[in-house]
Amino acid sequence: MSRNLRGHVLATPPTSSALRLAIIGGGFTGAVLCIHAVPASTGPLDITVLEPRAELGRGVAYSTRDHSHRINVPSDRLDIAAGESGAATAWLYARGVLPDPACEDETGAYVPRAAYGSYIGAVLAQTLATSSDRVRLHHLRTTAQEVQAVDGAWMIVTRSGERITADRVALCFGHATPARPCRLGPGVAESRRFVADPWAAHALAGIGPDTSVLVVGTGLTMADVVTSLDAGGHRGPITAISRRGLLPKAHGIFRMDLDVVGAQPPRTALDLLRLVRREVAAIDPALGWHPVVDSLRVALPDLWSGLPAAEKRRVVQRLLPFWEVHRFRIAPQIEAALTRARAEGRLTVERAAVTGLDLGPDGRLEAELRPSRGETERRRFDAVVLCTGPERDVTRNPLVAALIADGTASLDAVGLGLAVDRLSRVLDATGRPRPGLYAFGPMTRGSFGEMTGAPDIAHHIETTVGGLLAN
Numbered sequence: 001m002s003r004n005l006r007g008h009v010l011a012t013p014p015t016s017s018a019l020r021l022a023i024i025g026g027g028f029t030g031a032v033l034c035i036h037a038v039p040a041s042t043g044p045l046d047i048t049v050l051e052p053r054a055e056l057g058r059g060v061a062y063s064t065r066d067h068s069h070r071i072n073v074p075s076d077r078l079d080i081a082a083g084e085s086g087a088a089t090a091w092l093y094a095r096g097v098l099p100d101p102a103c104e105d106e107t108g109a110y111v112p113r114a115a116y117g118s119y120i121g122a123v124l125a126q127t128l129a130t131s132s133d134r135v136r137l138h139h140l141r142t143t144a145q146e147v148q149a150v151d152g153a154w155m156i157v158t159r160s161g162e163r164i165t166a167d168r169v170a171l172c173f174g175h176a177t178p179a180r181p182c183r184l185g186p187g188v189a190e191s192r193r194f195v196a197d198p199w200a201a202h203a204l205a206g207i208g209p210d211t212s213v214l215v216v217g218t219g220l221t222m223a224d225v226v227t228s229l230d231a232g233g234h235r236g237p238i239t240a241i242s243r244r245g246l247l248p249k250a251h252g253i254f255r256m257d258l259d260v261v262g263a264q265p266p267r268t269a270l271d272l273l274r275l276v277r278r279e280v281a282a283i284d285p286a287l288g289w290h291p292v293v294d295s296l297r298v299a300l301p302d303l304w305s306g307l308p309a310a311e312k313r314r315v316v317q318r319l320l321p322f323w324e325v326h327r328f329r330i331a332p333q334i335e336a337a338l339t340r341a342r343a344e345g346r347l348t349v350e351r352a353a354v355t356g357l358d359l360g361p362d363g364r365l366e367a368e369l370r371p372s373r374g375e376t377e378r379r380r381f382d383a384v385v386l387c388t389g390p391e392r393d394v395t396r397n398p399l400v401a402a403l404i405a406d407g408t409a410s411l412d413a414v415g416l417g418l419a420v421d422r423l424s425r426v427l428d429a430t431g432r433p434r435p436g437l438y439a440f441g442p443m444t445r446g447s448f449g450e451m452t453g454a455p456d457i458a459h460h461i462e463t464t465v466g467g468l469l470a471n
């Protein structure tokens with residue numbers, strides 16, 4: 001069945017000579033792939049997007065309806081295409097999202113993530129509308145369960161039993177649901193006081209205004225949860241824990257044009273660390289460290305491909321947590337909310353790991369906490385929210401596990417996702433690219449060193465989509 005974005009049946013059937021592109025996952029990555037594939041293609045194009053969510057373009061990050069969840073990138077850096085400078089900001093003004101003093105400061109406008117999701121959906125709809133004579137898009141609200149090579153093409157078997165044949169398949173299924181970080185005692189998983197998925201709709205609805213909350217994780221998801229609780233009138237004590245107690249940093253000056261790597265890129269994790277320290281020490285203090293990190297991010301795909309596998313693993317094990325808090329920063333409004341909550345004593349951040357959760361006799365949750373120094377202790381909270389971020393072990397996704405088991409795909413050198421080449425072609429068990437099979441988005445970050453932020457994903461897709469359509 002042929003449907004448009006809102007599920008209406010489309011009038012014209014797909015052309016038989018059309019290139020058949022199947023996209024598994026219709027979050028930000030899948031939608032942006034459509035947005036770039038349409039203008040990059042010259043002939044008829046028949047796109048099938050498999051995505052259980054009702055709207056394309058939102059995925060995990062932009063499905064939130066909570067307006068205190070902001071995108072951490074100023075709107076003038078959110079354009080999907082390089083040649084459309086200011087398009088996202090202009091759309092936000094045209095739709096009345098901006099101006100909004102609550103979103104803006106001197107570094108730019110940090111809009112609710114929901115608004116950015118609406119923008120992606122609008123751009124996709126507009127892109128399809130202007131190419132409706134040669135491009136069809138079918139949104140199948142289901143999940144892919146199998147992907148197999150069949151007679152020079154690909155066949156996808158869906159959960160609802162359809163079989164879809166495609167010339168190209170793009171794996172865009174993004175973030176895996178967080179794994180449980182510790183032992184859960186009887187009844188904990190069923191308790192309304194235990195929030196395993198903070199991104200689910202109304203996830204925090206069961207948390208009362210004066211209750212004590214343990215937040216497991218101190219990264220961007222913790223920031224979402226604390227600002228949501230704050231906006232909902234929560235005034236009880238919040239304890240946020242992680243092994244290192246690192247909080248995402250605030251923004252500074254935006255510059256990504258420094259030559260931080262030079263002629264001799266580092267070949268070890270230690271050399272990489274030394275390089276960053278050297279550049280931060282040498283930079284004009286008026287600029288701060290931010291331009292070093294952002295410029296290094298631009299150089300990362302080249303630098304990463306030159307590191308031996310053992311050194312890449314060392315980077316992931318030793319440096320990644322520090323890189324992430326400097327690279328994935330928080331919007332100024334969120335930073336202000338966290339600072340205020342800490343100053344008022346409502347939020348405390350501790351270095352500890354949670355090793356178990358049990359239901360106490362009073363129905364509260366008893367957490368077994370192992371501090372970075374000192375003895376394991378048990379403490380009671382009215383609610384516990386898991387904010388450990390997306391699952392790192394991608395093989396927990398059954399589709400990834402199946403692709404690896406039959407040798408169609410392989411894991412990258414650091415085990416963060418699927419191995420792909422610079423053109424995003426999936427590499428099989430022998431390390432060769434599989435014709436017609438591509439992967440985009442966060443699950444390829446182990447191959448590129450970085451592929452999580454929306455601007456990075458959009459830029460990569462824009463520069464590689466031509467190869468996908470041509471080969």
Ligand SMILES: Cc1cc2nc3c(=O)[nH]c(=O)nc-3n(C[C@H](O)[C@H](O)[C@H](O)COP(=O)(O)OP(=O)(O)OC[C@H]3O[C@@H](n4cnc5c(N)ncnc54)[C@H](O)[C@@H]3O)c2cc1C
Pocket residue numbers: 024025026027028029030050051052053058059060061062070071072073142143144145172173174175176199220221390399440441442451452453454455
């Ligand atoms: C909470 C959060 C906040 C973020 N905030 C920012 C930010 O402020 N700024 C920034 O630059 N970046 C941010 N990011 C990162 C970024 O934008 C994401 O990396 C990006 O949205 C990735 O989108 P995606 O489509 O690849 O993955 P996802 O959003 O995970 O979407 C994947 C989609 O695939 C579908 N799917 C999964 N498996 C299957 C299957 N087998 N068959 C069919 N469909 C399937 C899912 O339903 C889902 O909708 C954030 C990420 C998260 C998670």
